[in-house]
Amino acid sequence: MGSTCICKRFSYAKYAYFRRILHNRDISKVVLNRNNYSTTTNKDLDEEPEPVLSFQYDKLYPGHIPTTLFQKGLLTIGSAFMSLYDPSRDDMISTLGETTGYPALRWMRQKMLQDPVGRQILEEKPVINSSTVSIDYLGNLPEGTFGKEYWKFLSKNGFSPDARLPVHFVDDEELMYVMLRYRQVHDLFHTILGMKPNMLGEVAVKWFEAVQTRLPMCIMGATFGPLRLGPVHRQRYINTYLPWAIRCATNTKFLMAVYFEKHWQEDLVELRKELNIEPAPVFKKTGSS
């Protein structure tokens, strides 16, 4: 009785072992091939160097750099330190977002697929940059429209829709697009929420994004951003902006599934009503909160 149990365990282990070898052979071809190359001899160089399944850049999408889990971990730590040490390194912040964002991106994609407009966005994969969106057209729209407000936001602050960085470290084409879309509609979030791009406005938008998208980068930014606020802003933040941002985020429609490019001509107030966005808190110039 006892020996048959052991025999069963043994044969299962053997079976699992061989299965694992076959599985690893497929996914670890890269590592094995590198080991072969690490002892080069001159005689091998006379034959053609075999096209190793080594580093295939741009395999899934242009700009894709394949990384192992360990490398993603290292990138997370490295980019976290670097973005704190040198805040001008915005590519480090985006890298951090990419390496930590998997579960959130998957959740977002799921939610987008449940919404018909979201599904359309995922199929068509629209991109917002200066070739797809004409800045002049936005500038010529009537006052009070969403497009005109966005144009004002861009021109007043000197932003460009091209300034968003490409995605490198996400190993799935669709999730890459979700990440890209998130980056590109950040400015649109500013416009639709009515938040200025100062520290306070950024933190408010980060809170909004954190609740809506669940990206760890947003959560981190929202938690640590307020530490840099001045005393007046901090009061306003604690008393007004923070509760408003969270309330707004929970009540508003899922904004990632909104096809913003089709709403340029719509009146901003109407659009906000449609999306169930609570109007932003306004402070009079006297400075009382």
Added chain:
Amino acid sequence: MAASLTRRTLWTQYKLFYRKSLRFFTISANHTSENGNKTTKEDVRTTHFGFESVAEKEKEDRVYEVFQNVATRYDLMNDAMSVGIHRLWKDYFMYKLSPLPGTELIDVAGGTGDIAFRFLKYVESQQQSASPEDKHNMSRSKNIELSSDSSSTNSDSTSNDDEVSETHTGSESHVTVCDINQSMLDVGKMRAKENGIYHGISWLKGNAESLPVKDNTFDAYTIAFGIRNCTHIDKVVSEAYRVLRPGGRFMCLEFSQVHYPFLQRLYDAYSFQVIPVLGQVLAKDWKSYQYLVESIRQFPDQEDFKDLIKHAGFCNVTYENLTFGVVAIHSGFKL
């Protein structure tokens, strides 16, 4: 019987666990086994650029581009990748060379000047520690040599492509830093200025495979961490033979192969997992550092490189491993 079976299952379970952990070090992206464009017997000769196969003419341009991109952060990255050990390697390299004051050195692919500055410091410290009598002897022997050569003016000009004849009056040691990439030379010049080094150094833009230098010009030729980037290593070594005077020494400091299995795995893991990440974080450049670690693997190992040097005509070719073979110093004499 039952006990041995249980032992075996424990072992297989351990192996399973080990293979499971390999998952962290493998790429999960969907790699299909494409055979790529296999260049058969075409006119286009291919060589390796890291693990990629490229046309020979293309390699030089791509290497140029790599160093153009990394030039400003080159020294920082060297420190980060080797945890500062590259300084020890270079110090030891200079100690092995032990140049006498009055030596004329050409440092090829020496862009940012690490070897050149060490050379100047070394000969300076030699001169300072030497007694006055020794100094007199050294300068006398140098003058005897020089009187037989044609005397032409010392050209300390920067970046000229014309042939340069380097003869100097007196017992002045001199180093010519040669590099194909102007950005690297610019970084080197800036560093020289920062360190207050003005005399005894000149900068030359040129290709290691065809140096813009006359035959039999230099006493010593060094190339540190540069030769693996050249398209034709044998040409570089023959050029070295050409420009050295009889009695001159060829020294090469280069990454080489680690022949201890466990350490090799560790080294490979470090190279492929950590270094490109460092490149992305510190220098915003993943691809150049991926190329770097791949080009190290493509370079011939210690013995093969030694044969190559012998083949070019050098005598008394030896090599020495540093750090278990991560780096090797090859040395040969032109007699």
